Amino acid sequence: MRIDGIILREVHMPLVRPFQTSFGITRNRRILLVEVRSEGLTGWGECTAGERPHFSSESTDTAWQVIVDELGPILAGAHPDHGGSCPKLFDIVRGHPMAKAALENAIWDIEAQREGTSLSRLIGGVREKIPCGVSLGIQKSIPELMDIIERELAAGYQRIKLKCKPGWDTEVFEKVRNQWPDIMLSCDANSAYKLRDADHLAGFDNFDLLMVEQPLWHDDFYYHSMLQKRMATPICLDESIRNRRDALAAIEMESCRIINIKLGRVGGFSEAIAVHNAAQEKGIPVWCGGMLESGIGRSHNIALSTLENFRLPGDVSASARYWTEDIIEPEVTVTSEGEIIIPDSPGRGYEVRTDLVDKLTVRKEEIRALELVGRN
Ligand code: OSB
Numbered sequence: 001m002r003i004d005g006i007i008l009r010e011v012h013m014p015l016v017r018p019f020q021t022s023f024g025i026t027r028n029r030r031i032l033l034v035e036v037r038s039e040g041l042t043g044w045g046e047c048t049a050g051e052r053p054h055f056s057s058e059s060t061d062t063a064w065q066v067i068v069d070e071l072g073p074i075l076a077g078a079h080p081d082h083g084g085s086c087p088k089l090f091d092i093v094r095g096h097p098m099a100k101a102a103l104e105n106a107i108w109d110i111e112a113q114r115e116g117t118s119l120s121r122l123i124g125g126v127r128e129k130i131p132c133g134v135s136l137g138i139q140k141s142i143p144e145l146m147d148i149i150e151r152e153l154a155a156g157y158q159r160i161k162l163k164c165k166p167g168w169d170t171e172v173f174e175k176v177r178n179q180w181p182d183i184m185l186s187c188d189a190n191s192a193y194k195l196r197d198a199d200h201l202a203g204f205d206n207f208d209l210l211m212v213e214q215p216l217w218h219d220d221f222y223y224h225s226m227l228q229k230r231m232a233t234p235i236c237l238d239e240s241i242r243n244r245r246d247a248l249a250a251i252e253m254e255s256c257r258i259i260n261i262k263l264g265r266v267g268g269f270s271e272a273i274a275v276h277n278a279a280q281e282k283g284i285p286v287w288c289g290g291m292l293e294s295g296i297g298r299s300h301n302i303a304l305s306t307l308e309n310f311r312l313p314g315d316v317s318a319s320a321r322y323w324t325e326d327i328i329e330p331e332v333t334v335t336s337e338g339e340i341i342i343p344d345s346p347g348r349g350y351e352v353r354t355d356l357v358d359k360l361t362v363r364k365e366e367i368r369a370l371e372l373v374g375r376n
């Protein structure tokens with residue numbers, strides 16, 4: 001396909017309520033969107049980097065820079081036939097997976113439209129609906145958390161994930177389990193613990209958790225494998241899994257029994273599918289993580305979640321949990337059974353509300369192809 005234009009926008013979107021993890025609080029999102037035009041079609045991508053480099057080393061600003069200076073010009077000067085052509089094009093740039101994913105995923109969107117098929121079908125998805133869970137941030141008090149859980153369960157969500165950290169863990173799990181003995185419950189520490197906390201973490205086994213997500217260092221497999229030997233609750237890795245090789249290494253080392261796949265973290269659909277397939281071959285279930293995405297990133301997550309080995313409810317939930325107004329039409333909604341019905345129209349299946357996007361845009365830049373030969 002010929003690339004006719006790449007437009008980068010930064011949109012500011014306040015969250016309906018603040019989201020607190022072990023590494024900080026997010027109140028307002030600064031989201032980098034990419035719009036790629038090709039032969040009369042328009043594809044959209046979303047960069048899932050945070051405002052600050054606290055989940056991973058990328059941020060909205062690093063992604064902006066690397067797309068404007070490096071990845072954008074490469075893509076603009078290329079003729080990718082498929083979304084799957086992007087990783088090779090971008091290989092010269094080390095790292096920056098979220099920046100790469102924003103562009104690659106837009107190409108997959110265009111490819112699906114070109115083929116007249118939904119993104120889900122294009123990638124080989126097998127589900128007509130996907131099961132949904134919610135990720136609940138650290139709250140000011142346990143009673144406030146209990147109210148939120150009650151509301152989310154009443155809405156139909158199939159799994160509750162609690163963000164945790166030292167001081168907001170076992171006491172919380174105990175109260176929640178007493179109130180709801182049978183719900184699917186998990187927790188996510190975002191690397192808040194050390195191996196010296198292993199005895200404390202082994203105590204999580206008392207609460208029948210589906211998994212504990214990323215308890216130790218963001219870049220570790222080895223100490224997670226030591227910890228997994230000391231606890232019955234399955235470890236799920238998020239931050240540590242950057243690609244297929246990482247997934248295979250972590251599985252081989254028994255560092256985890258479940259894998260969270262995030263499109264941005266692994267660099268886009270190609271690598272996400274590769275991680276999915278590797279885990280499936282090894283009998284390890286996966287689920288789709290979330291990064292407080294707007295409707296654009298959310299629509300990519302929905303398509304990804306239709307692959308066969310996405311066997312557990314993901315962190316992909318309704319637009320209204322994040323935004324007073326989402327930038328897609330229709331917004332993402334969840335049924336009273338806690339499911340998202342997969343759209344069947346060509347591409348991502350949700351229109352972009354370009355007027356609203358323009359209103360929310362604070363920075364915009366168009367990228368042109370550079371002559372790459374002879375560039376320093
Ligand atoms: O670790 O899964 C995570 C949000 C920001 C950064 C990291 C994570 C999260 C979430 C939120 O858990 C998931 C969502 O609702 O989008």
Ligand code: MG
Nearest residue numbers: 188213214238
């Ligand atoms: Mg996580």
